[in-house]
Amino acid sequence: MSEIRSAFNKASSQYDEYAFLQKEIATRLDAKLEVISSHADVVLDLGAGTGLLSQSLLQRFPDSTIICLDFAQKSLKNNPSACKLCADANHLPLADNSVDVIVSNLMMQWCNDLDQLFSECHRVLKNEGLILFSTFGPNTLKELKKSWAVVDNETHVNTFTDMHDIGDQLLQSGFQSPVMEMETLTLTYQSVTDLLRDLKAIGAQTVSTRSKSLTGKGKFQSMIKMYESYRQDGKLPATYEVVYGHAWKRINKIGIELNNQ
Numbered sequence: 001m002s003e004i005r006s007a008f009n010k011a012s013s014q015y016d017e018y019a020f021l022q023k024e025i026a027t028r029l030d031a032k033l034e035v036i037s038s039h040a041d042v043v044l045d046l047g048a049g050t051g052l053l054s055q056s057l058l059q060r061f062p063d064s065t066i067i068c069l070d071f072a073q074k075s076l077k078n079n080p081s082a083c084k085l086c087a088d089a090n091h092l093p094l095a096d097n098s099v100d101v102i103v104s105n106l107m108m109q110w111c112n113d114l115d116q117l118f119s120e121c122h123r124v125l126k127n128e129g130l131i132l133f134s135t136f137g138p139n140t141l142k143e144l145k146k147s148w149a150v151v152d153n154e155t156h157v158n159t160f161t162d163m164h165d166i167g168d169q170l171l172q173s174g175f176q177s178p179v180m181e182m183e184t185l186t187l188t189y190q191s192v193t194d195l196l197r198d199l200k201a202i203g204a205q206t207v208s209t210r211s212k213s214l215t216g217k218g219k220f221q222s223m224i225k226m227y228e229s230y231r232q233d234g235k236l237p238a239t240y241e242v243v244y245g246h247a248w249k250r251i252n253k254i255g256i257e258l259n260n261q
Contacts, residue, residue, distance in 0.1 A: 007044035021187060023052050025242055026105045029134050030056040033103070036246060037130050038169035040064050040100035044124070046089055046133075047107025051079035055085045057103065067099075072203075079250050090116045094124045104133040109160055118173035124251040131175065136160045137182055137241035144195070144238070147226040163243040175247035192224045195238050 030053060043061050045054050048068035057066050058080065068081040073208065075227045076084045087093050090113060101122050121131050137161050148156040163180045170178040189195045230237055 019050075019052060019196050021185065021240060022106055022202065024185070025134050026053040026056065029053065029103065029132065030060065032132060032244065032246070033060060033101075036132060042067065042099045042101075044069060044092075044094070044099045044102045045081070046082070046102055046104035046121070047077040047110075048079055048084075051081065053103060053105040054079055054081050058096055061219055064100075067094075067165075090120060092120045092124050096123055097126045099124045100126055100129055102129070102131045102133075104131075106134055106136070108133055108135040108166075114161065114166065114194045118169055118175065122174045122249055123250075126214060126257065127247045127249060127251045130246060131170075133244070135166070135243050135245075137243045138162055139184070139239060139241035141238050143227060143230045143236070147192075147223045147230075150226045151222045156223075160241070163245065166243065166245055169245045170245065174249065176201065176250045178223075178245060178247035180243065180245045181208050182241060185240045187238045187240070189240075190235065191235060192227045195236065197246040245256060 018114065018179055020151075040061055042065045043057055045057055045066060045068045048054050048070050049072065051068065054066065054068050065083060066081050067083050067085060069085040069087055069092070070076050070081050071086065071088050073086045085093060089107065089111060102125060104198075108114065108117065118131075125131065138157075140160050141157050145157040148154070163182050167178045167180045187195075227236060
């Protein structure tokens with residue numbers, strides 16, 4: 001976790017410049033609030049970073065308290081919110097039943113324990129509170145993953161959780177009526193090194209962790225050669241499986257959690 005935090009802190013000054021995909025998904029996530037939620041006194045932007053989603057939340061909920069929480073302190077320095085917390089999402093420094101809406105854009109894929117994360121989110125949400133998030137699914141960066149797989153058996157690309165498993169974990173943590181959606185977005189690059197540069201620039205060091213020197217120049221070149229087999233119309237694709245989910249915390253009037261149907 002400290003390695004991930006260090007990578008995001010290091011990337012904070014240039015993050016917004018390279019985070020095209022993150023901006024687009026933040027916009028799509030915010031649009032879902034138009035239908036799902038209309039009012040909230042307290043909104044938690046979980047994994048807020050530099051504020052790609054925070055800016056939209058401040059406009060959507062102008063009379064609400066927007067708490068922007070992230071574990072990378074330098075990222076939060078660029079966040080526009082007046083209420084910022086540098087903390088671990090698995091141990092939220094918030095009171096029970098204190099938040100109306102939790103929104104999280106592309107943070108959960110960095111969490112090793114979704115059960116702990118969802119339990120904490122459930123704890124701090126008020127009754128009828130909403131959690132809405134985006135994350136990446138297993139087919140994300142499949143071209144890079146397959147290209148490395150030809151070279152060796154090492155893990156060079158993060159393993160992402162299937163959306164059905166995320167839905168199950170929401171239920172296990174006490175959430176009701178989870179709704180999971182998925183879409184595929186594809187970015188294109190002139191070269192593999194351009195892709196790796198962008199990943200590094202947004203702090204995604206653990207997605208492509210191995211430098212040429214650590215991996216070996218021969219293996220690195222073999223990976224690039226394999227990736228070239230995916231080139232179409234002069235460009236190299238990088239696939240992202242984007243998962244969206246939302247669910248509710250619902251407890252009946254006598255304080256007993258409703259059973260999942």
